[in-house]
Amino acid sequence: MIIAVIGDSSCSPEEAKLAESVGELLAQQGANIVCGGLGGVMEAVCRGAKSKGGLTVGILPGEDSSMANPWVDIPVVTGLGEARNVMVVKSAQAVIAIGGGYGTLSEIAYALKNSIPVIGLNTWSLSRNGREDDSIIRVQSATEAVSKAIALAERRKNYEIASLSSQ
Amino acid sequence: MIIAVIGDSSCSPEEAKLAESVGELLAQQGANIVCGGLGGVMEAVCRGAKSKGGLTVGILPGEDSSMANPWVDIPVVTGLGEARNVMVVKSAQAVIAIGGGYGTLSEIAYALKNSIPVIGLNTWSLSRNGREDDSIIRVQSATEAVSKAIALAERRKNYEIASLSSQ
Amino acid sequence: MIIAVIGDSSCSPEEAKLAESVGELLAQQGANIVCGGLGGVMEAVCRGAKSKGGLTVGILPGEDSSMANPWVDIPVVTGLGEARNVMVVKSAQAVIAIGGGYGTLSEIAYALKNSIPVIGLNTWSLSRNGREDDSIIRVQSATEAVSKAIALAERRKNYEIASLSSQ
Amino acid sequence: MIIAVIGDSSCSPEEAKLAESVGELLAQQGANIVCGGLGGVMEAVCRGAKSKGGLTVGILPGEDSSMANPWVDIPVVTGLGEARNVMVVKSAQAVIAIGGGYGTLSEIAYALKNSIPVIGLNTWSLSRNGREDDSIIRVQSATEAVSKAIALAERRKNYEIASLSSQ
Numbered sequence: 001m002i003i004a005v006i007g008d009s010s011c012s013p014e015e016a017k018l019a020e021s022v023g024e025l026l027a028q029q030g031a032n033i034v035c036g037g038l039g040g041v042m043e044a045v046c047r048g049a050k051s052k053g054g055l056t057v058g059i060l061p062g063e064d065s066s067m068a069n070p071w072v073d074i075p076v077v078t079g080l081g082e083a084r085n086v087m088v089v090k091s092a093q094a095v096i097a098i099g100g101g102y103g104t105l106s107e108i109a110y111a112l113k114n115s116i117p118v119i120g121l122n123t124w125s126l127s128r129n130g131r132e133d134d135s136i137i138r139v140q141s142a143t144e145a146v147s148k149a150i151a152l153a154e155r156r157k158n159y160e161i162a163s164l165s166s167q
Numbered sequence: 168m169i170i171a172v173i174g175d176s177s178c179s180p181e182e183a184k185l186a187e188s189v190g191e192l193l194a195q196q197g198a199n200i201v202c203g204g205l206g207g208v209m210e211a212v213c214r215g216a217k218s219k220g221g222l223t224v225g226i227l228p229g230e231d232s233s234m235a236n237p238w239v240d241i242p243v244v245t246g247l248g249e250a251r252n253v254m255v256v257k258s259a260q261a262v263i264a265i266g267g268g269y270g271t272l273s274e275i276a277y278a279l280k281n282s283i284p285v286i287g288l289n290t291w292s293l294s295r296n297g298r299e300d301d302s303i304i305r306v307q308s309a310t311e312a313v314s315k316a317i318a319l320a321e322r323r324k325n326y327e328i329a330s331l332s333s334q
Numbered sequence: 335m336i337i338a339v340i341g342d343s344s345c346s347p348e349e350a351k352l353a354e355s356v357g358e359l360l361a362q363q364g365a366n367i368v369c370g371g372l373g374g375v376m377e378a379v380c381r382g383a384k385s386k387g388g389l390t391v392g393i394l395p396g397e398d399s400s401m402a403n404p405w406v407d408i409p410v411v412t413g414l415g416e417a418r419n420v421m422v423v424k425s426a427q428a429v430i431a432i433g434g435g436y437g438t439l440s441e442i443a444y445a446l447k448n449s450i451p452v453i454g455l456n457t458w459s460l461s462r463n464g465r466e467d468d469s470i471i472r473v474q475s476a477t478e479a480v481s482k483a484i485a486l487a488e489r490r491k492n493y494e495i496a497s498l499s500s501q
Numbered sequence: 502m503i504i505a506v507i508g509d510s511s512c513s514p515e516e517a518k519l520a521e522s523v524g525e526l527l528a529q530q531g532a533n534i535v536c537g538g539l540g541g542v543m544e545a546v547c548r549g550a551k552s553k554g555g556l557t558v559g560i561l562p563g564e565d566s567s568m569a570n571p572w573v574d575i576p577v578v579t580g581l582g583e584a585r586n587v588m589v590v591k592s593a594q595a596v597i598a599i600g601g602g603y604g605t606l607s608e609i610a611y612a613l614k615n616s617i618p619v620i621g622l623n624t625w626s627l628s629r630n631g632r633e634d635d636s637i638i639r640v641q642s643a644t645e646a647v648s649k650a651i652a653l654a655e656r657r658k659n660y661e662i663a664s665l666s667s668q
Contacts, residue, residue: 081414129289
């Protein structure tokens with residue numbers, strides 16, 4: 001199981017603490033982590049995951065792996081700039097968004113477009129023509145985020161296997 | 168000057184009418200149009216532009232040009248799927264968003280990330296942690312959208328030229 | 335009809351002269367040109383095309399249009415780095431390669447992979463396990479390159495229309 | 502250390518055997534493997550690596566992970582089609598090419614463009630204007646391929662660290 005954790009490369013100490021806890025909990029549950037590989041939320045979640053023996057994949061925007069944070073096990077070098085955002089979410093069965101700027105917003109949009117569940121901690125809210133879009137599943141703690149993400153990823157994985165079997 | 172017009176490949180008759188008017192007005196002002204090249208809002212804006220002699224570029228997600236709507240002059244075949252969204256907005260000096268689903272939301276996010284002005288007609292509203300983000304410039308008519316887009320694109324173009332001169 | 339012209343961003347005076355002639359002849363035949371938008375062969379072909387009233391599209395690797403050569407009408411800003419190479423050839427019905435380094439070689443490979451005809455002027459030769467691969471159509475002059483490219487692009491276009499009609 | 506192994510999704514039994522041996526040897530030396538994640542050479546190298554406890558990353562062209570071969574540990578879902586080829590080589594410190602069609606040729610071109618060493622087993626030969634290009638390091642066995650790849654990757658890694666230290 002692979003869970004994407006998304007958020008800004010510069011973040012508040014509270015967001016970093018949340019991200020680190022999310023990383024620890026995901027690793028303890030045996031989930032692999034994919035992220036954008038840089039600093040801020042991405043670095044904190046990788047650090048947390050490595051402290052509990054997890055595996056971390058960083059999908060990097062630049063031309064070499066030197067920008068990866070030190071807790072990335074597998075740096076994927078894309079050279080695609082921000083177009084790499086779509087790959088971060090498509091590679092996961094569920095997404096946890098922590099805070100985040102416009103880059104994170106593009107990732108949330110791609111995830112929802114592809115029916116990949118998004119769990120949000122202090123992140124964007126969306127509405128269209130005055131009607132709220134409640135597709136982002138809002139939670140209040142790292143524990144809640146991880147348990148929801150794993151449950152939804154499990155369901156999605158089973159669904160994919162069922163789709164393949166019925167082909 | 169190139170203006171991006173973004174919106175869903177299936178849209179309401181009202182949105183199509185708005186998009187067609189936007190296309191007509193942009194062409195009359197001499198602006199080239201870039202869009203995702205498919206149906207719905209993208210088709211309507213191209214049809215409008217061609218009716219007034221404009222030039223239209225369609226940046227297509229698929230593997231050949233057969234999916235381009237009939238009013239695309241220059242089909243750019245990317246084969247990149249939704250990762251092509253980032254190119255639609257980066258190729259423009261300003262963006263007009265009409266309605267739109269999650270694909271359009273990813274384009275709005277990419278434009279704001281890159282400080283490219285976004286003018287919105289009945290499109291997404293954003294807030295973060297309870298605070299509204301008012302970066303999208305909201306307008307009520309095609310005329311207003313086009314005049315704002317052209318003014319902001321002009322300013323952006325001059326700014327780019329100034330940046331280059333001072334290097 | 336869109337023809338891709340590919341080659342290095344730094345080239346010999348002979349290659350530049352060839353590219354400029356190719357641009358002039360393509361424009362005179364009413365073909366649009368797509369290229370990588372930078373200097374060298376790309377700049378020479380655009381300059382030639384514009385001198386005869388042609389239309390030029392430059393698919394740029396970088397983050398803004400400032401790197402486009404002055405004869406690009408439509409700068410497409412991808413931000414994708416070298417991954418944009420695949421789009422240059424996929425957007426065309428035929429490809430003319432003039433000289434070229436490893437970037438040009440990646441474009442030749444992508445074109446052949448997608449059965450897009452490649453006409454070569456002083457460009458790469460390929461062999462595999464000691465057997466020559468003669469997929470690149472070798473020519474000796476700009477005139478020959480352009481007439482072959484247009485004939486093959488026309489055939490490919492008709493084939494695509496036939497494929498669509500029979501669906 | 503990450504080594505890319507590239508080759509066709511359909512290959513001869515001899516090529517599959519070579520690829521499997523390469524996978525076994527790389528895993529025994531502690532190298533991680535990155536590949537395109539599909540069948541043929543890609544599947545054989547992953548199978549070999551897993552038989553010796555290695556870690557395999559598959560950078561997939563499609564929209565979900567169902568196309569990954571069963572020996573891929575980390576499927577990276579790009580949705581980019583053939584544009585994903587550039588990422589396979591950029592994510593590695595050295596590349597081993599086994600046989601291969603035009604897709605493999607595009608990867609060889611990208612690697613050489615980025616000065617990433619390419620070791621070749623029964624793969625493409627290149628020449629330009631009648632002059633052979635001997636950038637591909639030709640070897641005759643899996644053992645030789647792996648020992649060259651690891652030595653060159655090690656040298657490249659040290660070079661990168663030296664570059665970073667001197668900044």
